[in-house]
Amino acid sequence: xxxxxxxxxxxxxxxxxxxxxxxxxxxxxxxxxxxxxxxxxxxxxxxxxxxxxxxxxxxxxxxxxxxxxxxxxxxxxxxxxxxxxxxxxxxxxxxxxxxxxxxxxxxxxxxxxxxxxxxxxxxxxxxxxxxxxxxxxxxxxxxxxxxxxxxxxxxxxxxxxxxxxxxxxxxxxxxxxxxxxxxxxxxxxxxxxxxxxxxxxxxxxxxxxxxxxxxxxxxxxxxxxxxxxxxxxxxxxxxxxxxxxxxxxxxxxxxxxxxxxxxxxxxxxxxxxxxxxxxxxxxxxxxxxxxxxxxxxxxxxxxx
Numbered sequence: 087x088x089x090x091x092x093x094x095x096x097x098x099x100x101x102x103x104x105x106x107x108x109x110x111x112x113x114x115x116x117x118x119x120x121x122x123x124x125x126x127x128x129x130x131x132x133x134x135x136x137x138x139x140x141x142x143x144x145x146x147x148x149x150x151x152x153x154x155x156x157x158x159x160x161x162x163x164x165x166x167x168x169x170x171x172x173x174x175x176x177x178x179x180x181x182x183x184x185x186x187x188x189x190x191x192x193x194x195x196x197x198x199x200x201x202x203x204x205x206x207x208x209x210x211x212x213x214x215x216x217x218x219x220x221x222x223x224x225x226x227x228x229x230x231x232x233x234x235x236x237x238x239x240x241x242x243x244x245x246x247x248x249x250x251x252x253x254x255x256x257x258x259x260x261x262x263x264x265x266x267x268x269x270x271x272x273x274x275x276x277x278x279x280x281x282x283x284x285x286x287x288x289x290x291x292x293x294x295x296x297x298x299x300x301x302x303x304x305x306x307x308x309x310x311x312x313x314x315x316x317x318x319x320x321x322x323x324x325x326x327x328x329x330x331x332x333x334x335x336x337x338x339x340x341x342x343x344x345x346x347x348x349x350x351x352x353x354x355x356x357x358x359x360x361x362x363x364x365x366x367x368x369x370x371x372x373x374x375x376x377x378x379x380x381x382x383x384x385x386x387x388x389x390x
Contacts, residue, residue, distance in 0.1 A: 107327025140313025175280030189247030
């Protein structure tokens, strides 16, 4: 095999590894739904507090390893964009937990998936970014799917869960736009700040609301595990894998989280969803897939 062929093969292997890692990250993220559904007593603020208590130290270690022992310098370098993005994640984390507690996992996950469209709108109005015609069309289509799911949620008395899911999507979008504002390629320090801010906000909420910090051992262990494996490990794996996968393909591959999360609760907890949630969710996913496919700019190198 020639040197050029070896280089192509090496690149292809890197691409395949990236795809597998991004899919694995989606699988990690998808554990959020079943983890929260398995808890018995902890409320949104207690879950957020303990999950963040596990997440922040885990990410600090990862950042230290990647920065060769200079984690604080790396975190400081994200500046105000990282701070704003971190606060956006507080809304995303809290809204996501509350949504899963008060509606079906499928309903919550499909609404979370609208985050890229909120990010496109925020980027257009706050940063002056152009939006492709295909994205505008996809947003309109996704809006139809969201309307169907929200209407069903209202009819079933789950309006709060749907609103919380949309708030979470908006929080994730704010996080993404904050990073784009200063062109920050590494999201890990900003997520670390989000974890730190979540500890502070959730801690104050637990004390102010009189909830306290006492939760059953099972709930505590699940929350800690979600912090390390669901958010922390998922983000770390995604960061590594995303380096060798085009951005548009990342949007498609990351949909594995939305697909897998309802499957876990259906298999292990027997949670089912209504026809309107499935219909609305399918429309949203089709809009995301169509937008991602329209944005593809290059194909993966051929497998040798």
